Structure formats: C-alpha cells, structure tokens
Amino acid sequence: EIAREVAGKVAPLLTDGERIAGVSAAGPYVNFSLNRSCFIEHVLSEIAARGEKYGSGDQGAGKTLVIDFASPNLARPVHIAHLRSIAIGQAIYRIHDFVGWKCVGINHWGDYGTNFGQLLAAYLMWADPEKVKANPVAELLALYIRFNEEKEQNPDLQDEARKCLSRLANGDAEMVSLWRFFIDEGRREAERIYDILDVHFDEFLGESFFADKLEDVVELYQKAGLAEESDGALIVRLDGDGEDIPAPCMLRTSNGTSTYHSRDIAALLHRHEKYAFDRVVYVTDMRQILHFRQIFKALKLLGVDWIGGASHAPFGMMSFQGEAIATRSGNIVLLEDVLEKAIELTADIIDEKNPDLKGKAEVARQVGISAVIFADVSSRRARDIVFDLNEMLRFDGETGPYIQYTHARFCSILRKHDQPADPMADLSMLGQLAEMRVARQLEEFPRQLESACDESEPSYIASSLIDLATAANKFYNELPVLVGDDENLTAARIRLVDGIRTVMRTGLLLLGMNAPEEM
Numbered sequence: 001e002i003a004r005e006v007a008g009k010v011a012p013l014l015t016d017g018e019r020i021a022g023v024s025a026a027g028p029y030v031n032f033s034l035n036r037s038c039f040i041e042h043v044l045s046e047i048a049a050r051g052e053k054y055g056s057g058d059q060g061a062g063k064t065l066v067i068d069f070a071s072p073n074l075a076r077p078v079h080i081a082h083l084r085s086i087a088i089g090q091a092i093y094r095i096h097d098f099v100g101w102k103c104v105g106i107n108h109w110g111d112y113g114t115n116f117g118q119l120l121a122a123y124l125m126w127a128d129p130e131k132v133k134a135n136p137v138a139e140l141l142a143l144y145i146r147f148n149e150e151k152e153q154n155p156d157l158q159d160e161a162r163k164c165l166s167r168l169a170n171g172d173a174e175m176v177s178l179w180r181f182f183i184d185e186g187r188r189e190a191e192r193i194y195d196i197l198d199v200h201f202d203e204f205l206g207e208s209f210f211a212d213k214l215e216d217v218v219e220l221y222q223k224a225g226l227a228e229e230s231d232g233a234l235i236v237r238l239d240g241d242g243e244d245i246p247a248p249c250m251l252r253t254s255n256g257t258s259t260y261h262s263r264d265i266a267a268l269l270h271r272h273e274k275y276a277f278d279r280v281v282y283v284t285d286m287r288q289i290l291h292f293r294q295i296f297k298a299l300k301l302l303g304v305d306w307i308g309g310a311s312h313a314p315f316g317m318m319s320f321q322g323e324a325i326a327t328r329s330g331n332i333v334l335l336e337d338v339l340e341k342a343i344e345l346t347a348d349i350i351d352e353k354n355p356d357l358k359g360k361a362e363v364a365r366q367v368g369i370s371a372v373i374f375a376d377v378s379s380r381r382a383r384d385i386v387f388d389l390n391e392m393l394r395f396d397g398e399t400g401p402y403i404q405y406t407h408a409r410f411c412s413i414l415r416k417h418d419q420p421a422d423p424m425a426d427l428s429m430l431g432q433l434a435e436m437r438v439a440r441q442l443e444e445f446p447r448q449l450e451s452a453c454d455e456s457e458p459s460y461i462a463s464s465l466i467d468l469a470t471a472a473n474k475f476y477n478e479l480p481v482l483v484g485d486d487e488n489l490t491a492a493r494i495r496l497v498d499g500i501r502t503v504m505r506t507g508l509l510l511l512g513m514n515a516p517e518e519m
Contacts, residue, residue: 020034036435037427037429038428039436041427043439044427044442044495044496045427047442047499054445054502055446056098058099059099059450061100064102064276064279065103065279067280067282068281068283069086069106070089070194071109074187074206075115075118075140076141076144077137077189077193080338082335083338085283087197092283092456094509095461096453098449105203106203107204108205109204111183111208112206112207114161117162117165119140120168121147121160123140125160137185140185140186196339197339197512205267210267210270211258213270217251217269218262226301233250234250235251236248236301238301241300245293248294249298260291265299268310277309280310281311282310282313283313283315283456288314296310315381319387321387339369339372341389342368342369343368345389345390347360347361347368363519366404367400367404367519368393369514371392373513374400374403374513375387375388375399378459381459401519402466403469403507403508404516404519406500407515407517410501413494413497414494414497414501415517416482421491421495425495426492427495429489430496432478434475438496441468441472445464445503448464449464458510461510461511462511465511468507469504480493481494481497
C-alpha cells in the first residue's frame, strides 16, 4: 500500500527527457525505470568530454603514495614467483597516478644476507671467472643452484657462506668487489625484464643502503623504553593496546645481526622522512602478513602518527598447470622464459586466425605479455591462482586476449567508418537493450576504478573490462553499427563504439597491458 502511494506521488513529477522514465509499485517495492536514451546520452557525453581521462578525478590531489613492489633478491634472476608483485604493484601504481596521486614506486631489492653469502662461497669454490664474465646471469644462477643442492649433502657449506658474509661485512676487498659485481649484474638483468614488461620504478634502494641506519632504530626503541632483551636477542613486545600480536618484533638477533624487522623499520622511517607520504603500500605475498603487522604495530608503539597510512596488499600463491615451461635447472622458472613462451604460443594462434595480419610479431608480443599480466591481476588479489598458459591465451572467456580482441574489433569499426565520431550526433536514437547494457557498463567503470584505488585491488578494473567486453560483443552481434540507409543512427552508434574503445583502452593501460588496434 505504501509503495503504491509513493509511486503515485512520484509519477506526476517526472517530465519528458528526465533520466527516470517511469515509476511503479511491485509488492512492497517501488521500481524506477531509466530513460534509456537520456541515460546513454549522459554517459557518452561524459566520455566525450573527458576522453581517456574518463573515470579519473582529483581523489589523490596533493597526496603522495609510496608503493614497494617487485623487490627481488638480486642473488637470483627474476623468476615466475616475482610476477604477482610486479603485475599487481604496477597496476596499483598506475591506478593511483590516474586519479591524481603523486606516486613513488620503490624497488627495495635484496642485495645482502644469506643468499649472497652462498653465492660468494659458490663462486670461490667452483666458478670459472671467464665463463661468468661472458655469461653472468646463467653462470651465477648455476652456481647458486649448485650450492643449494650440494649443501643438502654437505651442511658444512653453510659455514663457508657465513664466513664469506662475515668477510663482506668487515669490508674484505675481494668480497666487496665480487658482491658489487653480483649486484650490478643482478640489477642490470632485473631492469631488462622490467623494460620488457613496461614496468618502471622511481627509486631503487637495496637492503644494504640501510646497514648504517639500523643502530639508529635500536636507539629509538631503547630511548622509548620499548626494547628489551630476550634470550640474548633485542625485541619489542607487541601485546596490549587492544591489538595483541603474540610474536614480538625482533630488532637484533642473539648473535648481534640485524633482522628483517629492523631493516624494514629503518626503510619506512627513511621513506617518510624523504617523501612525507600520505599512504604507503607493500605488495608481497600472504606469508608476509604477520611481518607487516609487526612492523606497523612497532612503529605505532613508538608514537609515529603517520603509520595509519601504511598498509600491506598481500596476494595469494601461484601454482602451475597446462603448457609445460622448461626450467633452467633447480626448478626455477625464469619469468623471461614464461613471457617468451606466451609470445610464441600467441604467434601460433595469430597465424591460424589471421595469417595476413600486419606486424604479427609485435601484436604477438603485446598480446602474449598482456595475457600473462591479465591472468595475474584479474583474480582477487588474495586468492591463490593457477598459472595455465593455454587457458590465459584463449581468445574467448575471461582472458586478456578476449578483452584486447574486443578493443581491436571496435577500433576496426572506427577505421572502417573513416570519420571522427560526431560530437553533434543525435544520441536520442540510442535506446535498444543491447545499447543500454553497454552504457551501464561504461557508467560503472569510474566506480570500479575508485574501488580499485581504495582497496589496492586491480581486479575490480579487470572485472569491469570483462563485463564491458561481454556487453559490447552482444551489442556487436545484435545490432549493426554502420547502417547504410540511416546516417543519423550510424553516427549515434559510432559514438557508442568510440565510448567502448576509449574506456577499454584506458582500463587495459591501467592494468599495465597493451591495447593493440588490430589483431
């Protein structure tokens, strides 16, 4: 009864041209019907006005985001396990940048510690310096793998690694020279892979940079009365204060060495001093959840007021299925090998589907690499994912190639039309259900973008692109765009096609993918 009364009062207030076409009661509910033409015109006008900035805003104006991602250990080449942090981190960076944040991408790579002690020991025992100089990445990886295989049968090798690390810490000239060589080669190789992925950083600072700052961290906690000894180690207890964390934050081990806790606290203090960030995000796997809870709580106990802007964006683990990817040795799958295999398989698909395509090699590169990226960022970040090259390279289904192909399809229509979209087109001619479905997805994109930014969750954009591609392809299959005997309808639908192309391109680029115009 109340619903009918409300509907009856609202209905006379509606006028022609308003976005609400009608109102009716259905049981206890009041249903509003959108004026399709008016709604579509509103959405397309907004896209035309904003162009590829559609969906952006000033949410981040005057604010700084620091994002720590990728951060490999330079004792080993970039491998498949690094992909998630790279892909998710780069997408989070691009999304924040798009909505106005000043972004600082930091690669805090591991250039110190146990792995380097092992590599130094392996080099001294087994390396052929000329071979290493000629092919450093492969030779150093082989040495690292050999050490880790042989230490299973010969635990004394770990003592050799500790001796090398001690010599390095004491400034031994030979160790320092080798260590710098390893770091230079590791960084050069990592940056080469980042270039392939079109991933860029604003700062590279390894753990070694903070070596002389760790005692300052210890002193801060000692002066605050928060540091205490426990079995020879120096710790900060994290219980109490309404957020009990049973495991303490360890500032120094019983043998006097620094810890991940103390190094990350030093890095976080340095970053805030340098960038005065409003928000800092760490992109690592789920196994690091406790670690970041500990360092955030330890800084909160210290009275640091900006720590509320610190967050951890954890991601799930990766398992393998489908197309075999050969490992170099030691069961390490190098990321470059994965990307090359994806490009190779994509080239085979293009040869089958469109053998006359111009620039096939470049398209295969763009689609293959983007497929790998999309497969990573399209799942909710915290979920475990299955890495299956055959599945992610499909041109149908919820895949990167499907979205890229849809984008290319509508680019093709615009090329065939061979005229710019008409800003004066009569958009009131649009109102078919298939057109409305597309407009609703276009209108939804800014909200999904906002959620992706707020939650550091790129999968919202991926899902939005999938939904848009699905609606766009239904529109393509159900309604002609180039209507030969109706120029006005053609002009209106070209505006819709241009809106599809614009938003799909924006979304693809935000996810770190390419948007080829022909496939």
